[in-house]
Amino acid sequence: MNSLVKNIIRFSLFILVQIFILDKIHLHQMITPYIYFLFIIWLPFRLGHTQQLLIAFALGFTIDSFRHHPGFHTAACLLIAYIRPLLINLFNPQEFADSNYEEPSIKSMGGILPYIIFIGVLTFIHHGWLFLLEAWQFGDIWYFLVKTLLSTVLSLLLILITELLFTRQQKFRTNTV
Amino acid sequence: MRNIFLFIRRYFNLILFLLLQGFSIYLIIHYSNYHKAIFSETANQLTGKVNDKYSQVEYYFQLKKTNDFLLKANTQLYNKLKANFQFPDTTSNFLIDSIKVDSMERFRKYRYYAAKVVYNSVAAQNNFIVLSRGSANNIKEGMGIIDINSGVVGIVTEANAEFAVVMSLLHKDSHLSGKLLKGGETGTLNWDGKTPNIISLNGIAKNAKVAIGDTVISSGYSTSIPKGMMMGIVQEVKSDKSTNNFLIKFKSSANFYNLEYVYAIDNSQTESIKIILEKVKQKTQ
Numbered sequence: 260m261n262s263l264v265k266n267i268i269r270f271s272l273f274i275l276v277q278i279f280i281l282d283k284i285h286l287h288q289m290i291t292p293y294i295y296f297l298f299i300i301w302l303p304f305r306l307g308h309t310q311q312l313l314i315a316f317a318l319g320f321t322i323d324s325f326r327h328h329p330g331f332h333t334a335a336c337l338l339i340a341y342i343r344p345l346l347i348n349l350f351n352p353q354e355f356a357d358s359n360y361e362e363p364s365i366k367s368m369g370g371i372l373p374y375i376i377f378i379g380v381l382t383f384i385h386h387g388w389l390f391l392l393e394a395w396q397f398g399d400i401w402y403f404l405v406k407t408l409l410s411t412v413l414s415l416l417l418i419l420i421t422e423l424l425f426t427r428q429q430k431f432r433t434n435t436v
Numbered sequence: 437m438r439n440i441f442l443f444i445r446r447y448f449n450l451i452l453f454l455l456l457q458g459f460s461i462y463l464i465i466h467y468s469n470y471h472k473a474i475f476s477e478t479a480n481q482l483t484g485k486v487n488d489k490y491s492q493v494e495y496y497f498q499l500k501k502t503n504d505f506l507l508k509a510n511t512q513l514y515n516k517l518k519a520n521f522q523f524p525d526t527t528s529n530f531l532i533d534s535i536k537v538d539s540m541e542r543f544r545k546y547r548y549y550a551a552k553v554v555y556n557s558v559a560a561q562n563n564f565i566v567l568s569r570g571s572a573n574n575i576k577e578g579m580g581i582i583d584i585n586s587g588v589v590g591i592v593t594e595a596n597a598e599f600a601v602v603m604s605l606l607h608k609d610s611h612l613s614g615k616l617l618k619g620g621e622t623g624t625l626n627w628d629g630k631t632p633n634i635i636s637l638n639g640i641a642k643n644a645k646v647a648i649g650d651t652v653i654s655s656g657y658s659t660s661i662p663k664g665m666m667m668g669i670v671q672e673v674k675s676d677k678s679t680n681n682f683l684i685k686f687k688s689s690a691n692f693y694n695l696e697y698v699y700a701i702d703n704s705q706t707e708s709i710k711i712i713l714e715k716v717k718q719k720t721q
Contacts, residue, residue: 324483
């Protein structure tokens with residue numbers, strides 16, 4: 260399937276799942292699972308930095324318009340979209356210059372551990388920034404820290420389950436390896 | 437000049453990121469102004485339709501619960517019927533009402549409109565509820581919203597033709613006034629953003645007698661919500677050492693987790709009260 264079509268379907272699916280399934284689960288006030296930002300993590304490697312920022316802005320803004328208070332998710336999405344390319348370079352500076360794979364996955368990141376760290380860092384930053392912006396108005400640091408940590412753990416678990424359930428076909432970009 | 441262009445080209449992504457980030461933080465802070473201008477018109481049209489479709493599906497799963505609630509509300513209404521009360525037989529002189537016009541209609545102050553909830557959130561720090569009816573069905577900005585057991589839910593902040601957005605009690609800017617049923621002391625409602633359904637009542641002085649299990653009702657000091665609507669039951673009373681007030685937390689009688697149908701309250705005196713207030717404001721300026 261065309262990468263663009265695939266990503267458009269993915270975009271709408273992630274938003275629908277987030278708004279109509281995960282937002283309806285009221286597990287505990289400390290734990291709010293988020294998964295929609297996995298869309299940003301799964302964006303193709305070869306996408307430019309600027310495009311990533313604009314896509315993240317669109318994603319965050321769509322989620323925000325469903326939640327009727329604009330800004331929070333937009334800000335968090337932008338932050339991880341800005342950090343993502345830097346993290347990818349940090350994890351695999353040599354191989355990714357001429358990568359064989361399209362998107363970040365367990366295979367393309369070279370093992371499950373680097374992939375989990377990669378996702379974990381982005382999830383933590385996303386949740387941290389999101390809850391910080393929210394907690395700013397209430398101003399309770401311990402509440403913020405515990406909420407961020409617990410939510411990060413749950414979101415990571417959800418992401419790993421998603422990763423196991425929906426195995427993505429990883430195409431080679433070139434045959435010359 | 438050339439250096440400036442080089443600088444912009446080099447750090448284009450950082451600048452773009454900072455600009456967009458700044459824009460979103462601007463949205464968070466100046467939320468209400470922006471919301472009024474664009475959000476209600478465009479975003480509501482789109483997301484409202486999606487929410488509407490979803491709620492149609494969800495509605496079938498909650499039919500049983502809705503039925504139970506309606507039955508309960510109906511029982512309450514039946515119990516309020518005049519026919520249920522017998523007047524003591526002391527009316528020795530019998531008067532005939534000579535006015536043929538139905539004079540009651542003029543004195544109707546509140547009118548209730550039913551609406552269905554299509555979107556509801558409790559997990560965020562600022563929660564909103566979207567109703568499936570808007571200004572085309574008489575729902576206006578500033579109307580109070582109660583659930584079917586007459587527990588206060590919130591106030592309409594925005595209404596277009598098809599949908600209305602309600603700022604629920606679980607919102608940091610929601611400051612309705614509440615009253616203790618027993619003593620009559622009035623305070624301001626406030627939500628700490630943590631536990632849904634638990635709201636704090638501020639501004640009750642320490643000389644008031646408050647106990648766990650006391651009822652909090654609406655004070656009727658605003659035009660949106662009539663006096664005596666159930667707000668909740670006191671769950672925790674602490675005395676604040678720094679001020680002369682109690683720290684009271686109460687459990688809201690409206691259950692924000694499963695709102696299905698609500699009533700919007702239209703106060704026919706809102707306009708005239710507004711006009712008087714405007715006049716006073718002009719005089720004092």
